[in-house]
Amino acid sequence: xxxxxxxxxxxxxxxxxxxxRMDRMPxxxxxxxxxxxxxxxxxxxxxxxxxxxxxVAIVSGIGCTGRVAGYARLDSFHxxxxxxxxxxxxxxxxxxxxxxxxxxxxxxLFAIGGNHFIHAARRNMDLKVICVNNMTYAMxxxxxxxxxxxxxxxATAPYGAFEPTFNLVALAEAAGASYVARWTTYHVKQLxxxxxxxxxxxxxxxxxVLSPCPTLYxxxxxxxxxxxxxxxxKQASKIRNGAPTGECTLSKSGEIVVGKFVDRDRPxxxxxxxxxxxxxxxxxxVESEASxxx
Amino acid sequence: MHADPKGVLTGVHFLDGDHACCxxxxxxxxxxxAGYPITPSTEVVERFASRIPTVGGIxxxxxxxxxxxxxxxxxxxxxxxxxxxxxxxxFSLMMEHIGLAAxxxxxxxxxxxxxxxxxxxxPTLPGQADMxxxxxxxHGDYGIIxxxxxxxxxxxxxxxQAFNLSEEFRVPVMMMMDECVxxxxxxxxxxxxxxxxxTPRRYTKLPPEEYRPFEPREDLVPDMARTGEGYRFHITGxxxxxxxxxxxxxxxxxxxxxxxxxxxxPLANGRxxxxxxxxxxxxxxxxxxxxxxxxxxxxxxxARSRGIRAGKFRLITAWPFPAERIRELAGRVKAFxxxxxxxxxxxxxxxxxxxxxxxVIPVSHAGGTVHNPDTILNAIVEAAR
Amino acid sequence: xxxxxxxxxxxxGGQGVILAAAVIGKAAAIYQGGYATMTxxxxxxxxxxxxxxxxxxxxxxxxxxxVAHPDVLVVMSQEAYTRFAPQLKxxxxxxxxxxLVHIDKMPSGIRVYGVPATRxxxxxxxxxxxxxxxxxxxxxxxxxxxxDALRKAVADSVPPAMQKLNLQAFDKGFEYGATLVHxxxxxxxEGHPVSMETES
Numbered sequence: 001x002x003x004x005x006x007x008x009x010x011x012x013x014x015x016x017x018x019x020x021r022m023d024r025m026p027x028x029x030x031x032x033x034x035x036x037x038x039x040x041x042x043x044x045x046x047x048x049x050x051x052x053x054x055x056v057a058i059v060s061g062i063g064c065t066g067r068v069a070g071y072a073r074l075d076s077f078h079x080x081x082x083x084x085x086x087x088x089x090x091x092x093x094x095x096x097x098x099x100x101x102x103x104x105x106x107x108x109l110f111a112i113g114g115n116h117f118i119h120a121a122r123r124n125m126d127l128k129v130i131c132v133n134n135m136t137y138a139m140x141x142x143x144x145x146x147x148x149x150x151x152x153x154x155a156t157a158p159y160g161a162f163e164p165t166f167n168l169v170a171l172a173e174a175a176g177a178s179y180v181a182r183w184t185t186y187h188v189k190q191l192x193x194x195x196x197x198x199x200x201x202x203x204x205x206x207x208x209v210l211s212p213c214p215t216l217y218x219x220x221x222x223x224x225x226x227x228x229x230x231x232x233x234k235q236a237s238k239i240r241n242g243a244p245t246g247e248c249t250l251s252k253s254g255e256i257v258v259g260k261f262v263d264r265d266r267p268x269x270x271x272x273x274x275x276x277x278x279x280x281x282x283x284x285x286v287e288s289e290a291s292x293x294x
Numbered sequence: 295m296h297a298d299p300k301g302v303l304t305g306v307h308f309l310d311g312d313h314a315c316c317x318x319x320x321x322x323x324x325x326x327x328a329g330y331p332i333t334p335s336t337e338v339v340e341r342f343a344s345r346i347p348t349v350g351g352i353x354x355x356x357x358x359x360x361x362x363x364x365x366x367x368x369x370x371x372x373x374x375x376x377x378x379x380x381x382x383x384x385f386s387l388m389m390e391h392i393g394l395a396a397x398x399x400x401x402x403x404x405x406x407x408x409x410x411x412x413x414x415x416x417p418t419l420p421g422q423a424d425m426x427x428x429x430x431x432x433h434g435d436y437g438i439i440x441x442x443x444x445x446x447x448x449x450x451x452x453x454x455q456a457f458n459l460s461e462e463f464r465v466p467v468m469m470m471m472d473e474c475v476x477x478x479x480x481x482x483x484x485x486x487x488x489x490x491x492x493t494p495r496r497y498t499k500l501p502p503e504e505y506r507p508f509e510p511r512e513d514l515v516p517d518m519a520r521t522g523e524g525y526r527f528h529i530t531g532x533x534x535x536x537x538x539x540x541x542x543x544x545x546x547x548x549x550x551x552x553x554x555x556x557x558x559x560p561l562a563n564g565r566x567x568x569x570x571x572x573x574x575x576x577x578x579x580x581x582x583x584x585x586x587x588x589x590x591x592x593x594x595x596x597a598r599s600r601g602i603r604a605g606k607f608r609l610i611t612a613w614p615f616p617a618e619r620i621r622e623l624a625g626r627v628k629a630f631x632x633x634x635x636x637x638x639x640x641x642x643x644x645x646x647x648x649x650x651x652x653x654v655i656p657v658s659h660a661g662g663t664v665h666n667p668d669t670i671l672n673a674i675v676e677a678a679r
Numbered sequence: 680x681x682x683x684x685x686x687x688x689x690x691x692g693g694q695g696v697i698l699a700a701a702v703i704g705k706a707a708a709i710y711q712g713g714y715a716t717m718t719x720x721x722x723x724x725x726x727x728x729x730x731x732x733x734x735x736x737x738x739x740x741x742x743x744x745x746v747a748h749p750d751v752l753v754v755m756s757q758e759a760y761t762r763f764a765p766q767l768k769x770x771x772x773x774x775x776x777x778x779l780v781h782i783d784k785m786p787s788g789i790r791v792y793g794v795p796a797t798r799x800x801x802x803x804x805x806x807x808x809x810x811x812x813x814x815x816x817x818x819x820x821x822x823x824x825x826x827d828a829l830r831k832a833v834a835d836s837v838p839p840a841m842q843k844l845n846l847q848a849f850d851k852g853f854e855y856g857a858t859l860v861h862x863x864x865x866x867x868x869e870g871h872p873v874s875m876e877t878e879s
Contacts, residue, residue, distance in 0.1 A: 021528070023539075053526075054523065054526075057522070070530060070539070075371075075521040075522065075527060076527075076528045077368075077528075077529050078532065079394065080394050080531060083360060086328075086356060086361035086364045087364045087367060089361075089368060090354075090368030090369035090370075090376065091368035091369060091371060091521065093354060094352065094368070094369035094373060094374040095373055095374075098372060098521060115358065116357060116360075119361075277347045281347055284347075284348045286347065287350060288351050290351045290376075291373030291520070308704060308705040308708060310717075474718070474744055477718060477719065478716060478718050478744055479701060479716070479718070480714075480717070481708035481709055481714070585744065588741075588742045588743065589742065592743050664743070667742075667743060
């Protein structure tokens with residue numbers, strides 16, 4: 001048998017390369033980790049949405065997903081643990097022209113940063129928040145997060161987790177988000193489409209992406225590798241667009257309801273601000289030009 | 295560059311320090327503020343909230359001080375001049391983001407209207423016990439600038455300086471006010487806009503493909519880029535190289551952290567702001583700052599009237615500490631007297647700089663009011679013996 | 680203006696105590712070329728019933744910001760009188776809203792001037808300007824500041840729509856004070872408790 005060789009023609013490149021800082025490759029993520037898959041979907045969404053990439057800023061917190069900002073060839077900000085959303089809030093308000101995307105993990109956005117999440121959603125701040133939910137603190141070695149399901153073994157729950165968890169999509173809806181969806185890293189097409197959709201939607205948009213952590217979460221729980229996670233996502237997922245978010249709870253190995261749950265039009269923070277100031281001050285109101293001051 | 299007239303309330307006013315500070319932010323060109331209510335500082339952003347919609351800018355009340363102290367940094371990277379305001383407990387919460395601003399070289403201003411501490415302490419009464427926290431409160435090695443106004447007029451003037459210095463050195467600048475100065479009302483003169491010098495942000499002139507976000511100029515400070523203009527730069531709180539990329543090497547860490555401190559050297563020495571009087575013949579020099587410097591001035595007058603050769607050294611930039619100037623004085627005076635509304639903070643710096651060449655006498659006070667001038671006077675008399 | 684005069688204005692919340700003090704300070708610092716430093720009580724005690732402010736007037740920069748023993752005490756409530764009257768400097772001046780404050784006993788040497796400020800304000804149709812009536816009265820009986828400077832400070836401290844009313848209030852208080860001082864002078868007295876109408 002003659003061995004087959006894969007010839008890469010000169011000048012060929014992966015279609016996502018222009019969106020990545022290729023001089024930073026290889027990335028730090030483990031084999032089988034789902035974060036790279038979500039980044040792939042995100043670059044597809046950027047490509048398909050035809051947004052002006054110079055006007056897209058990406059903000060991350062700390063953690064494995066927090067590293068996404070560092071690989072995206074956009075104006076990108078790797079901030080502090082839990083505070084990507086308030087950083088993004090300041091950025092958006094100072095220059096509303098920018099499309100500000102927050103890309104971070106479950107621990108970052110919902111435990112240490114939970115307060116910021118609910119308040120940004122309440123304000124309907126025009127931010128696109130993508131949460132890669134691997135149900136654990138991976139960067140620090142697989143400790144419990146506020147989404148770690150009951151009975152799961154973690155570094156800080158050696159006898160099994162037992163705390164009730166946040167249902168992120170229900171939380172987002174209750175707090176006031178304009179758009180709420182959940183997918184897994186198995187649902188790459190749908191995820192890309194959702195990401196593209198939120199790039200054109202005003203207001204606070206939230207996408208939860210279930211993503212495997214084979215190195216810590218799965219290994220510790222004897223749940224196999226990345227491929228096994230895909231099989232689980234495929235077998236356990238039910239697409240139910242518009243499902244009541246309250247029914248979309250997650251568990252260790254149960255059903256995963258995915259889909260777009262909320263898509264509503266509400267005035268965003270800046271629209272509300274302008275309306276109120278115009279009502280109160282009339283012609284005395286001067287539209288913000290915060291970013292032009294220097 | 296001169297101040298943008300839109301933000302300048304030219305005229306003679308009767309304002310308290312908090313309100314004067316707010317006018318300073320507007321005159322300096324700040325068009326973004328994020329805050330969280332806390333006594334005795336809230337008046338600064340209350341006034342900003344009332345003024346900014348007719349000037350053109352944003353005030354947002356955030357959910358906590360952590361949020362406020364990083365929202366301003368997002369705004370700065372989007373192109374705004376921005377600040378937040380707080381007092382002790384909120385200042386404690388902001389520490390991590392002071393470190394972030396230092397590490398990412400984000401020019402911004404933190405106003406701390408100091409009250410008595412620790413913890414909730416004395417919310418409505420003055421203290422000066424956050425001075426070391428301002429310098430050392432965040433983890434790691436870094437440098438900041440701290441200014442100490444002693445009147446509402448200076449709350450205006452030095453706030454403009456704070457913004458200017460933050461742009462020049464790309465560091466967070468702390469306005470270390472105190473409850474007494476913040477809530478004290480006096481005449482404040484706001485000049486014409488063309489009489490107010492503003493330091494503009496230094497943006498790179500290089501094209502995106504040549505721009506390296508943390509490549510320092512000769513003065514050790516790098517040029518900035520503005521989000522949304524095609525530079526596609528990366529900013530991280532991780533140790534980073536000149537490209538802004540994370541780099542965990544010992545060499546990169548050494549180069550970066552040493553530069554973060556070294557870029558402030560000009561301010562530490564020749565350019566430190568201070569106010570001095572009667573140093574030529576002084577036997578005893580009173581080193582003080584903020585509201586205490588006024589009470590100290592009274593004590594110095596009383597001492598002089600008794601024939602004691604007392605001199606004044608008032609710190610306006612508390613940080614970087616003007617160690618060389620104190621060292622130079624230490625060689626020719628008998629003693630330093632250091633009154634402050636804490637149990638001994640800046641006095642440690644004076645001791646360090648004096649290095650045993652002159653006596654250093656603290657006049658500590660736990661806060662809640664200002665010193666009785668007689669207490670400082672007694673220390674001067676004692677020191678002159 | 681004298682080298683250093685320390686003043687405390689006190690009453691209850693809603694009477695415009697702080698504004699009255701601010702007008703005095705502004706007159707000195709802005710319209711009379713002197714120096715003034717005003718401080719006020721903050722915190723729970725200020726959020727509750729009572730309100731007080733301190734103003735220091737001087738021909739030289741003011742260094743020590745607080746007032747311990749005022750030269751002039753202006754009180755608009757019984758509580759303020761009870762609390763602050765003992766702090767008055769010997770030889771100081773007490774100015775009281777005479778229908779709200781009952782002066783029981785004062786150490787000798789204190790000059791006391793009473794004014795029915797609330798009633799005078801009501802005569803103008805608005806009780807809220809009682810603080811400015813007090814300022815006018817203060818101006819006349821203390822003679823510390825140029826009446827014109829005080830008047831300008833009043834005009835500068837209130838919204839345009841309220842300017843006329845407040846200036847009337849100032850004038851009314853000032854005239855009442857001037858007349859009182861004149862009457863006392865004819866009797867060969869300075870301010871004294873017997874001058875208080877409520878005492879009779």
